[in-house]
Amino acid sequence: MAYSSVKEVFESIQKQLDEDPSKAKAVNGVYKFVVTGEGGGTWIVDLKADPPVVKEGEGDAQCTITVSADDFLKIVNKELNAQMAFMTGKLKIQGDMGLAMKLGQIL
Numbered sequence: 699m700a701y702s703s704v705k706e707v708f709e710s711i712q713k714q715l716d717e718d719p720s721k722a723k724a725v726n727g728v729y730k731f732v733v734t735g736e737g738g739g740t741w742i743v744d745l746k747a748d749p750p751v752v753k754e755g756e757g758d759a760q761c762t763i764t765v766s767a768d769d770f771l772k773i774v775n776k777e778l779n780a781q782m783a784f785m786t787g788k789l790k791i792q793g794d795m796g797l798a799m800k801l802g803q804i805l
Contacts, residue, residue, distance in 0.1 A: 700775050704733050704767050707774050708741050711804055712752040721804055722750035727797040730759035738767040743804070761797040764790040774805055
């Protein structure tokens with residue numbers, strides 16, 4: 699399934715977590731996604747909460763990912779490799795790098 703909006707991606711993550719909360723337990727962290735540009739926003743993905751929650755808005759996180767809306771959609775649609783995006787500065791990570799490495803388990 700190709701995603702056409704950032705909101706759609708986060709709604710899909712919440713749906714996956716609702717269906718299988720064990721995915722959250724495997725990661726056990728809190729992420730903040732700062733998605734810039736048109737169609738972006740700030741999202742918190744709290745995989746420590748019971749039940750796990752995905753919400754739009756500000757909050758504390760152990761790992762913050764900053765990326766443009768365009769590049770974010772390319773990454774989740776597998777048109778852009780996340781590691782390549784990081785190495786070329788299109789994706790920025792602050793905080794717990796170990797948690798960043800676990801992102802593939804929920805995206």
